[in-house]
Amino acid sequence: MTVRLMTSAAAALLVLAAPATARDQINIVGSSTVFPFSTTVAERFGKSTEFKTPIVESTGSGGGLKLFCAGVGVDTPDITNASRRIKPSEVALCAENGVTDIVEAMIGFDGIVFANSIASAQIELTLRDIFLALAKDVPTIDGTTQPNPYVTWDQINPDLPSVRIEVLGPPPTSGTRDAFAELAMEGGCKSFDWVRALKTSDKPVYKSLCHTIREDGAYIEAGENDNLIVQKLKANKDAFGIFGYSFLEQNGDLVQGALINGVAPEFDDIADGNYPIARSLYFYVKKAHVGVVPGIRAFLSEFISEDAWGEDGYLADKGLIPLGQGAQENWADRITGLKLLEM
Amino acid sequence: MINFSKHAGFNLSRRHRAEQRFQWAGRFAILISLAFLVIMLGSIFRDASGVMRQSQIAVAVDLGPEAIDAADIANISFGKILKSAMRARFPDVMKRKDKKRLYNLVSPEASFEIKRQLTNDPALFGRVQTLWLTASDDLDLYLRGKIDTSLPENQRQISDAQIAWIKDLKQAGQIRRVVNWNFLTNGDSREPEIAGILSALVGSLFSLAVCFSLSFPIGIGAAIFLEEFAPTNRITSLIEVNINNLAAVPSIVFGLLGLSIFLGYFGLPRSSPLVGGMVLALMTLPTIIIAARAALKSVPPSFKQAALALGATPVQAVFHHVLPAALPGMLTGAIVGMAQALGETAPLLMIGMVAFIVDVPQSILEPATALPVQIFLWADSPERAFTEKTAAAIIVLLVLLIAMNLSVILLRRKLEQRF
Numbered sequence: 001m002t003v004r005l006m007t008s009a010a011a012a013l014l015v016l017a018a019p020a021t022a023r024d025q026i027n028i029v030g031s032s033t034v035f036p037f038s039t040t041v042a043e044r045f046g047k048s049t050e051f052k053t054p055i056v057e058s059t060g061s062g063g064g065l066k067l068f069c070a071g072v073g074v075d076t077p078d079i080t081n082a083s084r085r086i087k088p089s090e091v092a093l094c095a096e097n098g099v100t101d102i103v104e105a106m107i108g109f110d111g112i113v114f115a116n117s118i119a120s121a122q123i124e125l126t127l128r129d130i131f132l133a134l135a136k137d138v139p140t141i142d143g144t145t146q147p148n149p150y151v152t153w154d155q156i157n158p159d160l161p162s163v164r165i166e167v168l169g170p171p172p173t174s175g176t177r178d179a180f181a182e183l184a185m186e187g188g189c190k191s192f193d194w195v196r197a198l199k200t201s202d203k204p205v206y207k208s209l210c211h212t213i214r215e216d217g218a219y220i221e222a223g224e225n226d227n228l229i230v231q232k233l234k235a236n237k238d239a240f241g242i243f244g245y246s247f248l249e250q251n252g253d254l255v256q257g258a259l260i261n262g263v264a265p266e267f268d269d270i271a272d273g274n275y276p277i278a279r280s281l282y283f284y285v286k287k288a289h290v291g292v293v294p295g296i297r298a299f300l301s302e303f304i305s306e307d308a309w310g311e312d313g314y315l316a317d318k319g320l321i322p323l324g325q326g327a328q329e330n331w332a333d334r335i336t337g338l339k340l341l342e343m
Numbered sequence: 344m345i346n347f348s349k350h351a352g353f354n355l356s357r358r359h360r361a362e363q364r365f366q367w368a369g370r371f372a373i374l375i376s377l378a379f380l381v382i383m384l385g386s387i388f389r390d391a392s393g394v395m396r397q398s399q400i401a402v403a404v405d406l407g408p409e410a411i412d413a414a415d416i417a418n419i420s421f422g423k424i425l426k427s428a429m430r431a432r433f434p435d436v437m438k439r440k441d442k443k444r445l446y447n448l449v450s451p452e453a454s455f456e457i458k459r460q461l462t463n464d465p466a467l468f469g470r471v472q473t474l475w476l477t478a479s480d481d482l483d484l485y486l487r488g489k490i491d492t493s494l495p496e497n498q499r500q501i502s503d504a505q506i507a508w509i510k511d512l513k514q515a516g517q518i519r520r521v522v523n524w525n526f527l528t529n530g531d532s533r534e535p536e537i538a539g540i541l542s543a544l545v546g547s548l549f550s551l552a553v554c555f556s557l558s559f560p561i562g563i564g565a566a567i568f569l570e571e572f573a574p575t576n577r578i579t580s581l582i583e584v585n586i587n588n589l590a591a592v593p594s595i596v597f598g599l600l601g602l603s604i605f606l607g608y609f610g611l612p613r614s615s616p617l618v619g620g621m622v623l624a625l626m627t628l629p630t631i632i633i634a635a636r637a638a639l640k641s642v643p644p645s646f647k648q649a650a651l652a653l654g655a656t657p658v659q660a661v662f663h664h665v666l667p668a669a670l671p672g673m674l675t676g677a678i679v680g681m682a683q684a685l686g687e688t689a690p691l692l693m694i695g696m697v698a699f700i701v702d703v704p705q706s707i708l709e710p711a712t713a714l715p716v717q718i719f720l721w722a723d724s725p726e727r728a729f730t731e732k733t734a735a736a737i738i739v740l741l742v743l744l745i746a747m748n749l750s751v752i753l754l755r756r757k758l759e760q761r762f
Contacts, residue, residue: 027613035699043533226723
């Protein structure tokens with residue numbers, strides 16, 4: 001009897017599940033770094049307008065763009081967040097699936113910090129120090145490379161403490177790792193003249209030399225959870241961690257950021273562009289969905305309101321570092337005008 | 344005379360010692376696992392205790408006719424009214440940065456709370472009203488002594504000026520701590536002080552309901568056919584091997600399957616508990632089938648033989664006699680599968696249920712998230728106060744699991760037949 005009941009319930013369920021044809025809710029996917037900001041705007045937007053609260057999925061930048069570029073229609077997302085700029089290959093994928101009109105929006109900066117426990121001394125690093133500490137192969141002065149010989153920090157630079165190099169950071173799937181490799185590692189790598197010359201002569205070799213992180217245990221992949229890295233730094237005073245600025249801001253009583261090229265990871269210095277490891281955060285809007293899915297225009301204007309991304313806005317409270325005044329006006333014009341992406 | 348006791352008791356004391364050793368090793372093993380359990384639960388409950396109560400601030404809000412227009416509630420800027428109320432309470436705050444710190448004592452939700460209170464009770468209009476509004480997470484952490492004030496000002500989340508204001512408010516009796524029902528009645532939020540578990544809980548229950556109503560009948564049906572009716576040949580043994588293999592397939596694979604078939608081919612709504620439940624049903628089916636077959640096997644064959652001998656058809660014999668006896672075992676298998684499904688996040692990632700969803704889902708077609716996903720998202724949030732929310736959400740998940748297990752034990756006791 002129960003079995004019969006359940007079978008009919010299951011059958012009824014399948015009949016109910018007619019495909020949804022319209023959507024009255026904005027669908028956002030993408031970067032886990034932009035996720036905290038995007039969700040904050042989505043929540044306020046849902047509360048202060050008559051539109052439903054958008055759904056924000058945390059899929060990672062690459063995963064988000066893949067979903068975004070899958071096609072036009074209500075079963076694809078309207079907006080994707082990215083902690084890096086869209087790649088030409090992704091624009092091509094989008095175009096192939098009919099997503100030709102993409103609106104780009106730069107929303108602010110995120111500093112990547114190199115932090116250690118507050119119980120140890122704050123240290124000062126150059127990008128070159130970071131590169132030499134973490135690269136798989138390091139260049140020598142005479143134009144050759146050798147496997148990374150450095151075991152302790154003071155072997156790289158006598159001013160640094162004589163403790164073992166131990167850095168906890170994100171795994172290769174993470175956008176933070178990409179940005180770190182590009183900004184910090186490559187920045188230090190370029191400081192060798194012959195390597196910089198390599199950039200024009202042999203780009204693939206240059207890239208693999210500058211972006212490859214050592215695998216001998218000095219760099220420990222600690223997963224995507226930055227809170228976990230903070231906890232591990234608290235437990236291990238000699239270790240360093242790589243994570244986003246908002247986690248440093250929230251955990252100022254546990255960890256401190258290293259000075260990079262003499263600049264501390266402070267809000268104002270990241271905003272002014274003085275801090276060298278800062279990346280831009282973006283989102284991309286499918287123009288074909290504007291007007292089809294209700295509320296996209298209103299969502300965009302909430303995002304670019306002074307209350308949200310302004311210097312004193314609520315996104316700054318959440319750790320987003322705002323664009324400068326001029327850049328903000330420029331981007332606001334492009335976003336409200338739904339100006340198409342130009343590579 | 345032969346000394347029997349010497350031969351019979353060959354190494355008797357040594358064997359007794361070995362017996363004792365083994366028993367002590369067993370006790371030790373249990374002790375260690377209990378200790379781990381206590382440590383785990385202890386740390387979860389310790390972290391979660393902060394969620395029990397929340398802080399509120401009394402704010403004298405000007406709702407007089409010159410400040411607002413009662414007829415046009417939708418267009419009133421409650422944020423502005425709240426800010427001017429805070430400024431009126433501390434009139435000597437002048438600098439822009441300090442004003443912002445002052446506003447940050449209350450939750451960003453507070454302006455919506457004023458609106459809600461007004462909509463519920465229009466009698467509040469007309470004069471200055473003192474309303475209790477939710478305080479910010481940092482204020483709450485400070486009141487509970489979770490912020491180390493001996494640190495330099497720039498290393499903590501709360502400034503010296505804010506501490507002075509809080510002390511002032513406290514002296515005036517304008518801060519109170521109340522039981523935090525919001526945690527159980529609110530959906531998710533990016534503000535820890537108002538974030539709740541309800542949307543995830545309902546999402547989980549919807550998904551489980553879909554999962555159970557699909558996997559239980561299908562699983563039991565498959566098990567009965569395979570065990571009682573199917574001929575033993577190459578095809579059935581191939582099916583059998585495959586079911587056993589499926590039980591060991593990583594759950595993310597089922598998520599990918601759901602993405603390509605349920606979302607891609609059938610076009611079912613993304614992020615919905617319907618698709619979530621269907622994916623979880625695929626995942627739990629092998630577990631249920633294997634457990635159900637084992638339960639059927641454990642019923643003595645004499646049951647079926649006696650029924651057949653008395654003239655019952657094979658179907659009658661199975662459904663009237665074998666199935667009732669096997670049902671308790673089947674339910675146990677089903678609940679193990681459901682418990683697995685309840686704790687699963689990986690397949691949900693692929694079908695869009697790892698998402699920020701504020702609204703509580705009203706049906707299985709509306710977007711929803713699930714409890715383990717909520718735990719994961721909160722654990723990943725930068726705000727310190729989310730640590731407590733994470734622990735509290737784990738407790739909700741544990742309570743749900745215990746309730747499920749308990750209901751099965753009760754059901755089994757009711758249905759169980761001894762033979």
